[in-house]
Amino acid sequence: MGVSEAILAIENLTVSFDGFKALNQLNFSMAVGELRVIIGPNGAGKTTFLDVITGKVKPTEGRVLFKGKNLRSFSEDQIARMGIGRKFQTPRIYLNLTPQENLELACNRRKQVFATLFSYSPQAERRTVTGLLETVGLAAKAKIQAGLLSHGEKQWLEIGMLVAQSPDLLLVDEPVAGLTDEETERTGELLQALAESHSIIVIEHDMEFVRQIARQVTVLHEGTVLCEGTIDQVQSDPRVIEVYLGQKPEAH
Ligand SMILES: Nc1ncnc2c1ncn2[C@@H]1O[C@H](COP(=O)(O)OP(=O)(O)OP(=O)(O)O)[C@@H](O)[C@H]1O
Incomplete structure (x- = not known):
């Protein structure tokens, strides 16, 4: 190769x-x-x-x-x-925020990095967060506190947050x-x-x-x-x- x-x-x-x-x-x-x-x-x-x-x-x-x-x-x-994105063994998510808010934060972080290169519309960002929630299987739990998710769901949320950074x-x-x-x-x-x-x-x-x-x-x-x-x-x-x-x- x-x-x-x-x-x-x-x-x-x-x-x-x-x-x-x-x-x-x-x-x-x-x-x-x-x-x-x-x-x-x-x-x-x-x-x-x-x-x-x-x-x-x-x-x-x-x-x-x-x-x-x-x-x-x-x-x-x-x-x-x-x-290069790394997922650690212990989820590093904000337990007092909802999955949706966690993913919005992760998308915002990316936006700051690329702010001068691309313009993001709020609609496009909502689409991204909705898509990520579906990908990681948390659409139905988008608005509950992340602290209430099972251990597996927390892992998926963190994977979603990593993916949000492309x-x-x-x-x-x-x-x-x-x-x-x-x-x-x-x-x-x-x-x-x-x-x-x-x-x-x-x-x-x-x-x-x-x-x-x-x-x-x-x-x-x-x-x-x-x-x-x-x-x-x-x-x-x-x-x-x-x-x-x-x-x-x-x-x-
Ligand atoms: N900062 C460090 N200082 C000294 N030795 C270290 C350090 N980090 C790792 N080691 C040693 O290097 C070797 C490899 O460690 P590493 O954690 O990478 O293995 P691992 O395959 O991830 O093991 P495990 O499955 O137990 O997590 C081990 O013997 C460990 O003790």
Whole structure:
């Protein structure tokens, strides 16, 4: 795959913390429009991998290229504005506002960024908020306090707030931890729908969920890519079986 087709290309990435290599000569590439799932045992480097893509952590060695541009000299805020949105495990929404107000705020944030380039009409913004509410399945709960939503609904609202900022690449960290089976399945459907117009990286431990959404899976181990392939390919790979052996299932 040429660099021009890759939304994200990571070359020989090493991140050291006081000499300990959380990421070690890692290479990774993904095409525009891909939905990629990253798995790996505890301490494999998954969180550090996301931290380095968002600019929270800088490479000790190697490069992260987003749409062909080296991210090294950009701040976290600049990288977010370039089009990388991150969903953390704990929802960061305003619990005393309604889902609609939360989404309006997220749309306004985008408007401020682009204010000098485009003119937004209030009608267009209402359409966007209404569309987002429908996409994330919260149209019927648009006007209740977000604090009253279920854990799953809060997660979807935050995903909606991220999407409101029109990112090209969405990073989603363990989106189904603590969700019911039904919420988990609906989250999978939501991510698949969003994948039609975004590139998405999902970090996940729940293998049933990975099977629901994953086309291509990357397995991290000891800070590097152990293998890549379909879920069937990676689950039957002896190296993957070996690194997961002796690991207690995660208490998520
Ligand atoms: N700021 C830091 N300082 C020192 N060591 C760190 C730091 N951040 C991460 N590490 C170490 O780097 C390794 C990789 O951590 P990371 O959190 O990226 O793994 P992970 O795959 O996300 O694990 P988990 O599934 O448990 O969240 C771990 O051994 C961790 O202790």
